[in-house]
Amino acid sequence: MxxxxxxxxxxxxxxxxxxxxxxxxxxxxxxxxxxxxxxxxxxxxxxxxxxxxxxxxxxxxxxxxxxxxxxxxxxxxxxxxxxxxxxxxxxxxxxxxxxxxxxxxxxxxxxxxxxxxxxxxxxxxxxxxxxxxxxxxxxxxxxxxNPIDWALRAFPFMGFNIPERSAVIFDAGTEQFTAxxxxxxxxxxxxxxxxxxxxxxxxxxVRSLKVCQNEILEAFEKATGNAWDVKRGSTKDLLVSGRRKKGEGDGSWVMDLVVAQLYEEGVGRSIVAASREESDADLLGVEEETVDGVVGKALKG
Ligand SMILES: NC(=O)c1ccc[n+]([C@@H]2O[C@H](COP(=O)([O-])OP(=O)(O)OC[C@H]3O[C@@H](n4cnc5c(N)ncnc54)[C@H](OP(=O)(O)O)[C@@H]3O)[C@@H](O)[C@H]2O)c1
CATH class of the missing domain: 3.40.50.720 (NAD(P)-binding Rossmann-like Domain)
Structure with a gap:
């Protein structure tokens, strides 16, 4: 070609x-x-x-x-x-x-x-x-x-409020996703x-990394040098509220269901490629990034 x-x-x-x-x-x-x-x-x-x-x-x-x-x-x-x-x-x-x-x-x-x-x-x-x-x-x-450094800045609803140094961790915070x-x-x-x-x-x-919410929180706390104010959330509640809002024509259903889809425990929905080898990252020259590096980019804005 x-x-x-x-x-x-x-x-x-x-x-x-x-x-x-x-x-x-x-x-x-x-x-x-x-x-x-x-x-x-x-x-x-x-x-x-x-x-x-x-x-x-x-x-x-x-x-x-x-x-x-x-x-x-x-x-x-x-x-x-x-x-x-x-x-x-x-x-x-x-x-x-x-x-x-x-x-x-x-x-x-x-x-x-x-x-x-x-x-x-x-x-x-x-x-x-x-x-x-x-x-x-x-x-x-x-x-x-997930377009992670942009999404972490643009959507506090993803669980991380950077200016307020606060987080909402959904379910156990261990669901892995690729970004x-x-x-x-x-x-x-x-x-x-x-x-x-x-x-x-x-x-x-394509993927720069695979990560979960707990790892992102730990990286934010390390980078900012202080413990963040952490609340717990449930993806089951988000699924219920998102579906109810959709039925009522309330456009905020999208974020509820996007976040539920990302973090729903044990479902493994939000994986583009389970390993770097299964992705095209090497072929395309997309670098593997660390969670610390990604959080640094999100903080820099
Ligand atoms: N994986 C994910 O989670 C994720 C997240 C966000 C977005 N996406 C996808 O990424 C792609 C780009 O999204 P984005 O957020 O970068 O887009 P965006 O910033 O919302 O818009 C990009 C450009 O689209 C053009 N545009 C806007 N309205 C238009 C219209 N009516 N007709 C034609 N062009 C129009 C405008 O360019 P001009 O003014 O120059 O015409 C605008 O600057 C989409 O396919 C989106 O679904 C994926």
Whole structure:
């Protein structure tokens, strides 16, 4: 497969788009940002920006000459995913990185999230059908698990309130999950584009570490030099409250069930790859990180 050098990215100003764009530029790719005509996002100086409406025709024009496209738009952008894939294939783009960044093929998520999984599968199946018909077009999905350094900062509901130095430990706090840092997410995209043959037409599994809540708390206490105020929570209670809220149309059900899904004791749901060897981390050059290192990043913000 030919080398990939010119890379377009959708969603470059987003939570994951920023570190991915930075990693692509640092790795020496020629990056072009594609953004919505109506977007108010801002972008780093020195990177070409194409502002366009997201019709297949306009997107095909925008993508012409690119070797690869990375789609990392937020949930409101998912309805455009299929048009982006169609446009990439029509424009002669060799690799499309899907808007996944999820938990991968083995994830046993709660049924309440089936709609999100179905939306992702629709894009993936569409890309797979195009790749089957046109061997010059290929796709990759990247599974990252929990985006840990960002999530610890952004969502105190995950159990760690950094400014207040307080924590809620759910169940026994020993449920292990896999996670990838923002640096690891950026490197995963770079790794896929540097290894196009090995990553063609499949989902890759990425992890920076496997960890549990008790280990994160211990690392936070060590890093901050004081004991945190710790309360106990129950994932059973979260499952009940999340399902009740969903029934009542209260949008906060999502966080209840995301956290229950992450920490539910003895279920092992939230594992992208049980060991580093079972993941694609080595292939893609995603570093193994320590819990102390991750907590340090979360504290630095
Ligand atoms: N594994 C996990 O736990 C986890 C957590 C969070 C997110 N994710 C996944 O990661 C991906 C990126 O999420 P994110 O949080 O980085 O996204 P985000 O920050 O919410 O949004 C990224 C970009 O999406 C574009 N966008 C927003 N609304 C749009 C619309 N209506 N149409 C088209 N584009 C739109 C915007 O770019 P422009 O303004 O430039 O157009 C925006 O900057 C998603 O697939 C998400 O599901 C996974």
């Amino acid at each position: 030919a080398t990939i050098q010119r890379v377009a990215i959708f969603g470059a100003s987003g939570h994951f788009g920023v570190p991915i764009t930075d990693a692509l530029v640092t790795a020496g790719f020629d990056v072009t940002i594609i953004t919505r005509a109506e977007s108010s996002s801002t972008f780093p100086d020195g990177i070409p920006v194409i502002r366009t409406s997201y019709t297949i025709g306009k997107l095909t024009e925008a993508l012409r000459g690119q070797d690869a496209a990375v789609c990392v738009v937020g949930i409101p952008g998912i309805p455009h995913h299929k048009a982006m894939i169609d446009a990439a294939e029509a424009a002669g783009v060799k690799r499309f990185i899907l808007n996944e960044f999820d938990w991968g093929p083995d994830f046993q998520g709660l049924p309440e999230f089936n709609d999100i999984s179905a939306g992702r599968a629709e894009g993936r199946n569409h890309a797979a059908a195009l790749a089957e018909a046109n061997h010059n077009f290929t796709y990759t999905g990247i599974a990252i698990g 990838t840092t923002l640096q690891g997410i950026g490197q995963a995209v770079v790794g896929v584009l540097r290894k196009p043959a090995e990553t063609a037409n499949r989902r890759v599994k």
